[in-house]
Amino acid sequence: MPQLSVAGQQFEVALGSNLLDALKVSGIAVPSSCRAGSCLVCQVRCVAGELQDAQPQALPAERYAEGWRLACQCRVAGDAEVEVFDPARAGMLATVVGHDWLTPDVLRLRLLPERALRYQAGQHVQLCASPELLRPYSLASLPDEDRWLEFHVQCRTQGAFSQFARQLQQGSTLRLGALQGGSLHYDAEWQSRPLLLLASGTGLAPLYGVLREALRQGHAAPICLCHVAHDAQGHYLRQELLALAVEHPQLRLEFIVAAELPAFLAQFRLVERSSIALVCAHPARVEAFAKSLYLAGLPRTQVFADVFVSANEQGE
The missing domain is CATH 3.40.50.80 (Nucleotide-binding domain of ferredoxin-NADP reductase (FNR) module)
Structure with missing residues (x-):
């Protein structure tokens, strides 16, 4: 059976098993959401070995070249070593400077990162409530003009992240995960x-x-x-x-x-x-x-x- 190495630990997993499932069964905390390759939350970095990837086009080419993969779209094809994104280590701390309701269902969240985040209008970034609860949200702010990062959180449904966001207040902190390019931009x-x-x-x-x-x-x-x-x-x-x-x-x-x-x-x-x-x-x-x-x-x-x-x- 293939050996899966994560954070110095090794696990035997079944050949062809879904990587996200294999990691979770092994007790490794991996954030996940849609399981369809759309939300881009379950990214892990393959540093050795091979994974069978069903959606190699889901991530930007440069990120894919760095070894990043969507765990939900990969199957174990042999021995492999992966790194799991750790927001406490790799994420950027941000402070809530705005928390107001645009409608009873839409929360406007404004965050001030600990250092400037270079981005383009239309990109999205992961908001990290915990190591296992990450969600990608699009930036509504304008770079070089708005001093904060602005996000609009739909709270009509009772999602885990929306429940977390409801409880934030001025001065609360959370971490920002990976910045994603997305398809939306202005040329x-x-x-x-x-x-x-x-x-x-x-x-x-x-x-x-x-x-x-x-x-x-x-x-x-x-x-x-x-x-x-x-x-x-x-x-x-x-x-x-x-x-x-x-x-x-x-x-x-x-x-x-x-x-x-x-x-x-x-x-x-x-x-x-x-x-x-x-x-x-x-x-x-x-x-x-x-x-x-x-x-x-x-x-x-x-x-x-x-x-x-x-x-x-x-x-x-």
Whole structure:
């Protein structure tokens, strides 16, 4: 049977066994969430040996080259040595400087890291409640402008991390895990091309940062931001977005409740075929957006999407 080495300990595991399951059965604390390769929480670093990886494209190429793997997507193919991410050792300490409710279901969390975090609008970072409870959250803040890191936590469902976040207060501390690139960003070469920013729920967070980055860089072509919410109260950044639209006439806003989405997608038309679309939503909604964009004539290479998994699907 293959030997699995972790933190100086060795375990025999069955050939072909799922790495995440093998680690947990062996008593190794590994954070996990969706088990589908979407949340990127269960990253471990393979320092020796071989793992059979079902989703090598899930991580950025440079991180993959460093040996990082998603434990939930790997099977043990032989003797291997892995390192588990330890937030107490490798994570950055951050202090809560803002804890307020944008709606009864959406918590705005502002964190001040112990040292500057270099990031781009649209990226996401792991928030660590404990060694086994890590969750990736998109940054809604704007680098080099906001002094804090801003996150929007959906608390409608009773997830383990949302319960933890509810109990935080000014001055509380937690650790930041790995910063992830994601698919959402703003490219200065897009300045003359229309932008479509499509989000549902707190998928608005990274697109709010990308929108502000585009406007900061002087994007003059039309921008349409569409936010889908469970109900009208769920448009939690409505006032901030309306204020931006007053300042920037090229910005058009669409606030849609979920029941209206099919009709909106049915009549959707492109401003130009050169448009760039950025999408952040639940997988099913990302698929609905992508299908409508394709039918409207937008090439798939011009659609950039990040998906998020709800707390219920994460098994919290």
